[in-house]
Amino acid sequence: MQASISIKNLSLSFGALKVLKDLNLEVGQGEFLVLLGSSGCGKSTLLNCIAGLLDITEGQIFIGGRNVTWAEPSKRGIGMVFQSYALYPQMTVAGNLSFGLKNAGLPKAEIKERVDRAAKVLQIEPLLDRKPAALSGGQRQRAAIGRALVRDADVFLFDEPLSNLDAKLRADLRVEIKQLHQKLRNTMIYVTHDQIEAMTLADRIAIMRGGQILQLDTPHEIYNRPANKYVADFIGSPTMNFFDGKIESGEDPRFHTEGHSFPLHGYNFRSGAAVSAPAWLGIRPEHMVSGAEAENAPIRMDGVVELVEPLGSDTLARLTSGSHTLWIRMDGQAEVANGDRITVGFDAARANLFEKTSENRL
Amino acid sequence: MSDALQIPTPPAAGPSGRKPGKILSRRNIFIYGTLILVSLYYLLPLYVMVVTSLKGMPEIRVGNIFAPPVEITFQPWVKAWAEACTGLNCDGLSRGFFNSVKILVPSVILSIAIASVNGYALANWRFKGSETFFAILIVGAFIPYQVMIYPIVILLREAGLYGGLTGLVIVHTIFGMPILTLLFRNYFSSVPQELFKAARVDGAGFWSIYFRIMVPMSLPIFVVAMILQVTGIWNDFLFGVIYTKPDLYPMTVQLNNIVNSTQGVKEYNVNMAATILTGLVPLTIYFLSGKLFVRGIAAGAVKG
Numbered sequence: 001m002q003a004s005i006s007i008k009n010l011s012l013s014f015g016a017l018k019v020l021k022d023l024n025l026e027v028g029q030g031e032f033l034v035l036l037g038s039s040g041c042g043k044s045t046l047l048n049c050i051a052g053l054l055d056i057t058e059g060q061i062f063i064g065g066r067n068v069t070w071a072e073p074s075k076r077g078i079g080m081v082f083q084s085y086a087l088y089p090q091m092t093v094a095g096n097l098s099f100g101l102k103n104a105g106l107p108k109a110e111i112k113e114r115v116d117r118a119a120k121v122l123q124i125e126p127l128l129d130r131k132p133a134a135l136s137g138g139q140r141q142r143a144a145i146g147r148a149l150v151r152d153a154d155v156f157l158f159d160e161p162l163s164n165l166d167a168k169l170r171a172d173l174r175v176e177i178k179q180l181h182q183k184l185r186n187t188m189i190y191v192t193h194d195q196i197e198a199m200t201l202a203d204r205i206a207i208m209r210g211g212q213i214l215q216l217d218t219p220h221e222i223y224n225r226p227a228n229k230y231v232a233d234f235i236g237s238p239t240m241n242f243f244d245g246k247i248e249s250g251e252d253p254r255f256h257t258e259g260h261s262f263p264l265h266g267y268n269f270r271s272g273a274a275v276s277a278p279a280w281l282g283i284r285p286e287h288m289v290s291g292a293e294a295e296n297a298p299i300r301m302d303g304v305v306e307l308v309e310p311l312g313s314d315t316l317a318r319l320t321s322g323s324h325t326l327w328i329r330m331d332g333q334a335e336v337a338n339g340d341r342i343t344v345g346f347d348a349a350r351a352n353l354f355e356k357t358s359e360n361r362l
Numbered sequence: 363m364s365d366a367l368q369i370p371t372p373p374a375a376g377p378s379g380r381k382p383g384k385i386l387s388r389r390n391i392f393i394y395g396t397l398i399l400v401s402l403y404y405l406l407p408l409y410v411m412v413v414t415s416l417k418g419m420p421e422i423r424v425g426n427i428f429a430p431p432v433e434i435t436f437q438p439w440v441k442a443w444a445e446a447c448t449g450l451n452c453d454g455l456s457r458g459f460f461n462s463v464k465i466l467v468p469s470v471i472l473s474i475a476i477a478s479v480n481g482y483a484l485a486n487w488r489f490k491g492s493e494t495f496f497a498i499l500i501v502g503a504f505i506p507y508q509v510m511i512y513p514i515v516i517l518l519r520e521a522g523l524y525g526g527l528t529g530l531v532i533v534h535t536i537f538g539m540p541i542l543t544l545l546f547r548n549y550f551s552s553v554p555q556e557l558f559k560a561a562r563v564d565g566a567g568f569w570s571i572y573f574r575i576m577v578p579m580s581l582p583i584f585v586v587a588m589i590l591q592v593t594g595i596w597n598d599f600l601f602g603v604i605y606t607k608p609d610l611y612p613m614t615v616q617l618n619n620i621v622n623s624t625q626g627v628k629e630y631n632v633n634m635a636a637t638i639l640t641g642l643v644p645l646t647i648y649f650l651s652g653k654l655f656v657r658g659i660a661a662g663a664v665k666g
Contacts, residue, residue: 053559074565086556090578099574100564147560159556 003062004029004187005050005155010059012049012211019045020211023059030185034198037208038234043191046208047157050189052076064154074103076155079148083160085140087132093119093143094128097150118149121180138169145180158190162197174200195235199223207231225352229359232282232352238316238327240282240352247353247362249274255281255353259322262299266349270361278356285316285327287350290334290342297345305340319344415439415634422630438631442639446632448619451608455636458616461527462596462643465612469531470591473538474584480539481546482572486558496547503540511604518605525607533605534595542587549583550576585651593644613640 005027012020020042027033035043048054050061052073060069068076087096094115101111119125122142132140141161148156161177162170178201181188192198198205199219206216207230215227226232232240245257253264253274262281264274289297303319303326310316315330319342328344336342353362384390410427415438417431446454483489484496514533515524523529553576561571577584602612611619617640621633 048559051559051563053562072565073559073563078563080560080563082556082560084554084556086554086560088557088561088575099561099566103565103570147564151564 002029003027004031004064005189006062007046007050008060008062010046010049010061011057012045012054013057018211020049020056023211023213025206025213025216027187027189030187032181032188032190032201032203034202034205035189035191035208036193036195036198036205036234038193041208042211043193043208044159045211047159047189047191050076050155051078051080051157074100077153078155078157079151079153080157081141081144081148081159081161083163085132085144085164087140087143087147089132092129092131093124093135093146096132096143097128097146100147100151114150114152115146118146121149121183122146137165138173141165141173142176145177149184154187156186156188158188158192160192161190163192163194170197177201195237199235207234225361227361229280229282229354232354236284236286238285238329240284241288241324241326243281243283243324245281246278246356247274247276249276255279255348257281258324260301262348262351264348264351264353265298266347267351267353268349269353275362277362279362280354280356280359282352282354283346283350286314286329288326288328288344288346290328290330290344294343294345298347300343300345302341302343305336305338305342308336308338411634411638415631415638417631419627419629419631438629439635439639441629442620442632442636446620446636448608448616448623455613455616455620455639457609458611458613459639461606461610461616462613464527465530465534465602466592466595466643469534469538469595470588472531473535473542473591474587476535477539477542477587478546478577478580478584479572480543481548482550482576483568484543484547485550485553486555486571486576487568496543499540499543503544507537511600515604524605525610527606527610530601530605533601534598537601538591538594541590545587545590546580546583549580553579589647589651592647596643 003026005025007023007025010020010023010025011018023046035046037043045054049056050063052068052071056069060067062068063076063078066077073080087093088099091099097115097118098111101114106114115128116125119128122145124139124142124146127135127139127143132143135143141164144161158177162173165173174197177190181201190197190201202219204216205219205222207214207222209230215222215231217225217227222231223235226235229242233242243255243257243260243262245255247264248254248256253267255262255264267274294300301321301324303321303324305317305319307318308315311332313332315332315334315336317328317330317336319326319328321344326344330336354360355362413430414422414427416434416436418433418435418437421432442454443456444454445452451457480499484492518524518529518533521529523532557575558571561575566574596612597614598612599614599618603615606612606615617636620636
């Protein structure tokens with residue numbers, strides 16, 4: 001796959017504060033990359049650096065094979081969509097879409113053609129003569145996407161484009177963005193703090209923390225084989241259950257935690273074999289089973305239900321088992337109540353083990 | 363169940379619906395009483411001025427300053443505008459009026475044009491030392507301008523502008539700079555940064571963003587700046603009397619010279635008419651732009 005964007009040893013400092021630290025990233029042609037992280041992790045900053053809206057301190061940025069490290073934002077072949085839509089309030093939607101093209105000095109006929117084409121793709125043709133104030137949130141964001149679309153850019157940058165919308169509209173537009181990507185096949189970089197958006201949209205997700213990329217992988221890998229405890233904890237809701245304990249290697253490796261000893265048969269160690277070391281064992285609430293299934297699970301434990309959250313499709317329950325607190329996701333039809341004593345179980349093959357101090361995957 | 367829901371239930375006893383208000387409550391009497399009293403306090407002098415300016419001198423000498431004119435005459439207004447003598451000139455306030463206009467128009471346009479670009483640059487194009495530059499500019503707003511009068515006299519003399527209107531226009535423009543720059547910087551800072559970023563991605567440069575994005579969004583602040591500058595410059599007396607010469611005195615100085623002339627009879631009616639005439643310009647600006655101001659705010663309210 002040919003690289004559409006490549007970032008080499010990128011650093012950005014504001015005075016003594018290092019916001020991005022020696023970052024390297026390659027994005028393939030037509031790839032949908034999501035930058036995911038909690039606020040302040042540097043994901044929007046990285047996007048602004050790619051767009052050329054922030055001057056970087058060190059490193060290089062290539063877009064489409066061209067070194068654009070010092071290029072103006074408009075000369076980088078990018079289109080950008082912002083969280084607050086950032087539509088020019090005094091211009092109509094058509095005016096907003098054509099502003100960049102006029103600045104580029106394109107002939108009138110071509111501007112009109114491109115605006116019409118983008119409006120058709122986004123189904124905002126009836127809105128072209130309206131001012132942004134007369135549009136709803138979803139229509140505004142569509143117009144903002146249109147403004148990026150008319151530029152015929154190779155690369156689209158999205159800076160939390162759906163964060164200002166309500167839940168229903170967010171889900172709808174998420175699907176539209178995905179379809180748009182499938183239709184256009186442009187390279188897209190999408191910044192979000194919403195893991196559902198990240199999981200559903202991305203070809204690959206880059207999880208960021210403290211100005212560094214912790215893991216860059218497909219959504220499937222990130223969910224199933226998180227590279228470290230932070231990623232494991234960040235992805236998934238409710239978050240992964242963790243047991244503090246230690247691994248005992250040998251013929252039949254086991255994990256010892258307070259009050260329990262789990263057989264690790266079936267766990268796929270990164271190094272191929274188990275090592276004796278202090279560690280965390282993590283298991284997702286949805287990978288735990290209860291009731292009759294639990295009886296057959298390789299690892300079993302008893303717990304008392306202390307909180308039930310019915311979601312309709314699923315039911316979440318929090319239980320205490322000794323000194324451990326666990327979340328479990330059950331079928332929506334499961335009948336549980338506070339105070340019930342239930343047996344839960346899981347398979348070590350679905351668990352995650354992290355080294356105690358480095359918190360890296362074992 | 364659904365049937366039961368449709369049976370209208372009679373309202374229970376006790377309060378229901380909108381709470382009735384009393385027109386003559388203690389609160390209302392207090393609020394409106396105060397308002398009426400304060401407006402009387404401010405309107406009475408204006409009433410006396412208007413009434414006096416419409417009376418002849420014999421009627422004024424009777425001494426009933428609150429009495430309406432028995433015989434209305436516009437002679438004092440004509441005299442104040444076109445005939446009153448100040449020094450050697452006997453063409454009334456009209457000369458001062460046109461001088462003031464000649465000072466006002468370029469000063470207002472120039473100061474607002476420069477200050478808005480300053481504010482825009484300081485808010486959106488942060489450069490090395492821009493914060494320091496801004497701090498120095500703001501300090502300028504707190505220096506009492508009396509201390510700068512003499513140095514400016516020397517500067518203008520050396521530049522060959524002392525005693526002319528150009529010099530005065532430059533002085534007004536410079537003295538308006540700190541407060542106007544602050545005003546515009548703060549306003550432009552409140553414009554979402556993403557709008558500015560979007561314009562940069564769209565290939566707009568410094569001036570293009572200023573004229574096509576920022577200015578059309580900023581009508582309200584331009585009106586506020588205009589009100590500030592028009593009233594400030596029109597009401598200025600000190601700079602006018604120091605940096606110009608009698609031929610070019612602005613209206614305020616001219617008014618002072620008419621009202622404070624020490625020879626002859628004190629013509630109260632002419633003085634009153636002259637004062638009202640001088641105050642008319644800022645008054646008109648307030649009335650006209652007040653409407654524009656509200657409309658400007660409404661037109662700008664498109665965020666989010």
